[in-house]
Amino acid sequence: MKIHREGYPTIAVVLVFLALVNFAVGYFFPHPLLSIPIAVLSTGFFIFIVSFFRIPKRQHTIDASKIICPADGKVVVIEEVYDEEYFKDKRLQVSIFMSPLNVHVNRNAVAGEVLYSKYHPGKFLVAWDPKSSTDNERHSVVYKVDGRQILVKQIAGAVARRIVNYLKPGDIVKQTEEFGFIKFGSRVDLLLPLGTKIDLQLNQTVQGGVTVLGQFN
CATH class of the missing domain: 2.70.70.10 (Glucose Permease (Domain IIA))
Known part of the structure; x- marks a missing residue:
């Protein structure tokens, strides 16, 4: 599976934003009951964003009559x-x-x-x-x-x-x-x-x- 070129700017912005959020939470609110859930949610959201831009490997149908x-x-x-x-x-x-x-x-x-x-x-x-x-x-x-x-x-x-x-x-x-x-x-x-x-x-x-x-x- 590849990532579409249109996705790189969006993925980069989201990655930086989530990194800053997690850094801020860990620095100002270091309690694991907050930092761990935030980290898990951030990871899930990042994976979700990346999935928008996936290009799965497929066998395409080529048929001039269709x-x-x-x-x-x-x-x-x-x-x-x-x-x-x-x-x-x-x-x-x-x-x-x-x-x-x-x-x-x-x-x-x-x-x-x-x-x-x-x-x-x-x-x-x-x-x-x-x-x-x-x-x-x-x-x-x-x-x-x-x-x-x-x-x-x-x-x-x-x-x-x-x-x-x-x-x-x-x-x-x-x-x-x-x-x-x-x-x-x-x-x-x-x-x-x-x-x-x-x-x-x-x-x-x-x-x-x-x-x-x-x-x-």
């Missing part, structure tokens, strides 16, 4: 929606909720060309609020693959307030390669052509870069 899940988490939406941002028509939306315990790396669902990549400032509603797809801070990317287009949207939530996206229009990307990161969880939406065959169920747990989401009609 759409692969771009994120770890739980499927919370499978429904037809009207896209006002880019397509201006009806699309099939699949949403994956990323909890703080999930891996937070986001991966390309398909191989193809990036047509559109845009950051949108916004609110920080909880990720399961339906309005979070359109009102929250987010970053949208449109891929073109075999004449079809899909939109993948990274959405910030009440806790996740740092979206990282590495793509720009004109990029040619490979399936399951990393394209971004959402610090401390949130959600990822996919807007797919109507008629796309979905191989997932609501509340199903999925792995980014591994689980097959579906395939084009």
Whole structure:
């Protein structure tokens, strides 16, 4: 398992902060009934923070005929929606909720060309609020693959307030390669052509870069 490069600054700040807290407690309140619990809680919290930025070793699914899940988490939406941002028509939306315990790396669902990549400032509603797809801070990317287009949207939530996206229009990307990161969880939406065959169920747990989401009609 590796640690994502986006995590090093956060991990360093947390480590220094916890070290100072433990030093202060040990210096001013040296009683073991206080210093030992603080040390245990600090260690647990530090491990928790490090886990946010883990990149586990996995065998990714590479299949040009399939759409692969771009994120770890739980499927919370499978429904037809009207896209006002880019397509201006009806699309099939699949949403994956990323909890703080999930891996937070986001991966390309398909191989193809990036047509559109845009950051949108916004609110920080909880990720399961339906309005979070359109009102929250987010970053949208449109891929073109075999004449079809899909939109993948990274959405910030009440806790996740740092979206990282590495793509720009004109990029040619490979399936399951990393394209971004959402610090401390949130959600990822996919807007797919109507008629796309979905191989997932609501509340199903999925792995980014591994689980097959579906395939084009």
